[in-house]
Amino acid sequence: ASGRGGSFIPPFANELVKKFNVPVGIVSTGVGATSVREWLPEGERFPNPPTIMNKVVSHPQGGWMSKGEVYRNLISRIQFLGRYGFRAVLWHQGESDANQKDESRTLSGKLYEDYLGKLIKATRKDLNWECPWFVAQASYHTPEDPGSEDIRSAQRALWKSGLALEGPDTDSLTGKNRDHDGKGVHFSGKGLRAHGRAWADKVELWLSQELQEKKALVFVLAGQSNMQGQGVVSMDHEKYYNAGKGNLVWSMENSQSRDKMKHLRDEQGEWVGPPNVRIRYKQKDEVRSGPLTVGYTGYGGSSHIGPELQFGHVVGEHFQDREVHLIKTAWGGKSLFKDFRPPSSKGETGEYYTKMVEEIRAGLDDFSSNAYELGGFIWMQGWNDMVSQEATAEYAKNLVNFVADLRKEFSVKNLPVIVGELGNGGEAKPGSGMAKFRKAQNDGVKKIEQAWFVSTKEFARPPELSPNIGHGHHWYGNAESYFLIGDALGREMIRALNR
DSSP, rough: OOOOTTHHHHHHHHHHHHHHHHHOOHHHHHHHHOGGGGGGTTEEEEESSSSSOEEEEEEETEEEOOOOHHHHHHHHHHHHHHTTTTTOEOOOOTTSSSSOOSSGOOOOOHHHHHHHHHHHHHHHHHTTSSSOEEEEEEOOOBBTTTHHHHHHHHHHHHHTTSSEEEEEEGGOOGGBHHHHHHHHBOOOOOHHHHHHHHHHHHHHHHHHHHHHOEEOOOOOOEEEEEOOEEESOOOOOOTTTTGGTSHHHHHHHTTTTTGGGGGGGTTTSSSOOTTTEEEEEETEEEEEEEEEEEETTTTTTSSOOOEEEEHHHHHHTTTTSSOOEEEEEEOOOOTTTTTTTOTTTSSSHHHHHHHHOOOHHHHHHHTTSSSEEEEEEEEEEOOOHHOOOOHHHHHHHHHHHHHHHHHHTTTTTTTTTTOOOTTTTSOOOOOOHHHHHHHHHHHHTTTSEEEEEEEGGGGOOOOOGSTTTTTTGGGGOHHHHHHHHHHHHEEEEEEEHHH
């Protein structure tokens, strides 16, 4: 695995490129002549030392323990790739634990299974995701010592337990596949090519199933300024932000939802998101993409949040075994009547309908290296239609056309659609423009198959407990409101996908 004398990597990668027609990156972390004991995290104890001693130390209370150097190197390289650049660990090791000349340094199969299991579990804990491991059958030394059934049995046991995936049996590559005219422990050139193909056979099958069965889920979040996000994160100027009342930091300590918000920060106080969720948002001319966190709003930086934050947490938690991608596309002060006007409605197609479609396509192109499916569309918009009687009267029809055109545009006939209520200000007075508009929203949704309307008026908070006391059109900048809107939209999307 270390590549001394040649490498299996080129033939292995070439086979994957032929199969999947994408670039393939391999990061080598092999260290020659190492025992599984040397790969353990720092401080892990074991009763007998490996053959080579420079990566272990004696324990004060007897026995030995790992220095953790090799483990730290492994973790750092996987972390560098990240969850979305990393596919799997290919583990090809066992020779330095099997049948050592000094029997006191030989590892039993039981201990090998235990230690390798600890290693796999430690990586998953430290990386905070279930990184796949392939384990090969590897214990061969020479024709006179063709392997250890004890070690091989331990390697198979890890497959059977589900802790590891089945790697190739490279102990079977003997004769001319080994160096020194078939008498050596290492592979010859022929053997390295066979070794690479054997790994490719295992990985290709698994990867094909993964790509077919677990496509990334893509959700589009679209609308105007309240989808852009106006929830204040931490600004607390006494005059301009009401001393911070209602911002996210304040809400996590004082709001009705404080217990629901604990997951937004880690023990060090850093903002965290689900490890499987990424987001893309174009703000003006700058495209920002990466792991979900605060700040994916029209303001840039990390000063505000929108519904995307808790929406991403909800769907990411529900779909833990899949990658989730959010494409956010929103502009403030835009109406469905004019700016987002769909092609099927009479008149000129809205400039921002066209821009929205372009940004969704650009986001999907960003994810094109991974298999994906469009999971749903979330629409949070309406203020600029609500203030116009003409736009309100036409809203239901325009919404029906809008959804039909989007589904046609992206060839997803039954794309689930969630429409968030324009709930600003809470309960609306009967007969008011707001009441009429909310009815128009709901009427439009009722005419669309596979579409659902989500009430949000109950999430309104009073201006005196909010950062922007004069911004009723933006929920007064109240972060709890945006958190709860995202939560409701996310949970309704999950229900829609489960129906």
